[in-house]
Amino acid sequence: MPELRTELGDFSSIICFKAVITGMEDALGEKATAIALTTAGRARGKKLAKDLGLVGTSISLDETAAKLKQALGKEGTRLCIVHKIVAEDETIKVYTTETVCSxxxxxxxxxxxxxxxxxxxxxIEQLMGKRLKGVHTESVLRGGTHDVFEFTPLG
Structure with missing residues (x-):
């Protein structure tokens, strides 16, 4: 894919992104902003899964983690580092660090x-082929070693 900007390239600063978040919180409130940003992120993730060829595949969670790490990490958009994805019963846990949000x-x-x-x-929804509920369960800001996202099937 060609660069989106010829001189500045495809990236902007975390400082500017965080200013967008706090500005939205001031204008819309914390809860509405969280809903909007999570929804925007899910749309981005669904498109990313399609671009990475994850839709309708049966690749392992280790392979998925590697693809997401490359796409979202240092070699990609630098949104976060995906360390691992594990399944515990029906729950999928994704372990990340250096998230833009934290x-x-x-x-x-x-x-x-x-x-x-x-x-x-x-x-993950695109990979699993079903709607999931997502919760941020552990945080590096509150003593965790990772920001952990847990996903469970809806209904």
């Missing part, structure tokens, strides 16, 4: 990953 936040910040979790969520 970047620059003080220790014990109540900030949740919204856009980042949404992007992973959309991709």
């Amino acid at each position: 970047a620059g936040e003080p220790l014990n910040s109540p900030r949740k990953c919204t856009f980042t979790m949404g992007a992973v969520w959309g991709a």
Whole structure:
């Protein structure tokens, strides 16, 4: 894919992205902003899954983690680092670090990953072929080693 901007390239700063988030929170409120950002992230994740050829495949969760790490990590868009994806019963857990949502936040910040979790969520839904419920269960801001997103089937 060609660069989106000829001189500045495809990336902007976390500082600007975080300003978008806090500006939206000021204008819309925290809850409405979280819903909007999570929904936007899910749309991004669904498109990413299609672009990576994950839709309708039966690749392993390890292979999925590797593809997402490449697409979202240092070699990709730098949204986050996906370390691993594990299945526990019907729950899929995705372990991430360096999420754009947690970047620059003080220790014990109540900030949740919204856009980042949404992007992973959309991709996992496409891989699994079903609607999922997503929850940010562990945070590097509150003593966790990873930002962990848990996904369970709806209904």
